[in-house]
Amino acid sequence: MENESVRKFTYFQYFKGMGLPVYIKVNLSSFSSELVDFLKSLKFDEMGSSEVDDLIESFDTDKFAKLLTLEEATPGIMRQIGDYSESDRFGAESIYPKENYSVYRFKGLALMLYGHSFKEWQMGCSDGFGSERFHLNSKIIIQRYLSWALAPLGILGVWGVPVEEGMVTMKPRRSEGEVVFIDIFKRWIYTQDGHKKLKSNFKFLKLDSSLKDRSIKMKTDHLIPMLTEHCTYFGYGGLSVATRQMIQNVSRNYEGYIYPVESFQPRTDLSL
Template sequence: MSVLWGRDLSEDFMEQSNYTYFQYFKGLGLPIYIRLNLSSFHSDFLDLLKKMKFDELSSAESEKMLTDFDGEKFGRILTINEASPGVMRQIGLYSESDKFGSESIHPKDSYNVYRYRGVALMVYGHSFKEWEMGCTEDLGTDGVELATKMILMRFLSWSLAPLGIIGFWGVPVDEGMVVQKPNEAGGEVVFIDVFKRWLYTQDGQKKMKNSFKLLKLDNSLKDRSIKMSPEQFISFLSAHCSYFSYGGMTIPTRQMIQSVCRTYEGLVYPTESFQPRTNLNL
């Protein structure tokens, strides 16, 4: 699939010396990769990738990955390039969907076009392993850091879902995680492996405790927490899921949310008791 630049990505594999590859949680076997030409991007973007647990692959590791990639049923490679003038016009154009927010998805015959207005355009299809993104040259810098994180979290959410991993906007805490809106969480997502019971966050990966809880902050509560009903819990997690779909929540995604709600507890938690990450010894 090469919609943005009109080239065959397989031909680019032959010129991989021009690209650097990054793997999400390298060493854990997650076949999720980003590739880009380092000279095209600001160092802030590379620092952000590292912070988000995208580890750089060596030349030897990249060659092995490309050799083995055809055998990865759920493998994904996102190629990120600075957008051409034509793509930049598409990124900046106003459309009717923009009244609902900066993000939009436009379905095509065999793929989807995701746009974060003013920042990036991503072409992806769940039947394709190779996805593409055109973006502004300042991707990852201070002015668009939140947008950049949200874009990459969308990529991860789409890529990890077939592996049984679902994400919710929020931050990890000692009790489990606080579920928040994307801007409140600073564009951060906590990913839950529903079957293996692993947690993937910016702080690293760890096994989930049986006592793991998903918390909703409430300013009106004092010195106590309230357990959410099953209906409230499912509705709350569905509204804060990082998986973004044109046609609404997919059946597998809804099933993963239901599994999380059956396995773990959802609590309404007093905001005053919330300890931000900066005050935690993480």
């Protein structure tokens, strides 16, 4: 990473106080004024000038560091983002593997170049990225970035919302783009509400409208496919080996339950 002669970029760090080496860099003048609040809602904290200087100095020596640069897409890139692709029939998201990197596209909104052997990734996107109009889709894109960047640290992302018992797993749109990130080794959980210690009695919950006044404990061989289905990691060839190992780890150490829908309570506010 080079120190810019003119500091036109603003830097953000994911859960800055927790020391996670995951960053976003953006020239805010290219985007909607809503972008800063959007990033902060996902727990990306703005960095001060001295913190940015420290980052630039130490970036190359931190083997887990990842930096995503957000840029307004050029007209040519926007055409690629909007053009029809055969993969569109499977959904808005797609990944194309290249020789040393991959291309992630969210149709109509963003195109990201990333490679797990590279520290700096780039994304061209609509100037409305992060605005209310594109809020959910922008959120999904940033959660994908976090999933790829955090996986080497032993942090697993699962679509869903936190509750007192643990978390309720959901489809991305049902959860409104919310994710619970679970640090397997340091035993933390990270959500858009904040962070807290991962308790030994943490539970994965699945809601079922057919159940009444009872819950069903899931067997490990049922919990693994459920977590695989709701995992935020997205790869051309499926889940990475490390991600599959994390799913197996949490499935052995934590319990899963099928709960009746009416028992669902709003998520706990971890910021309190």
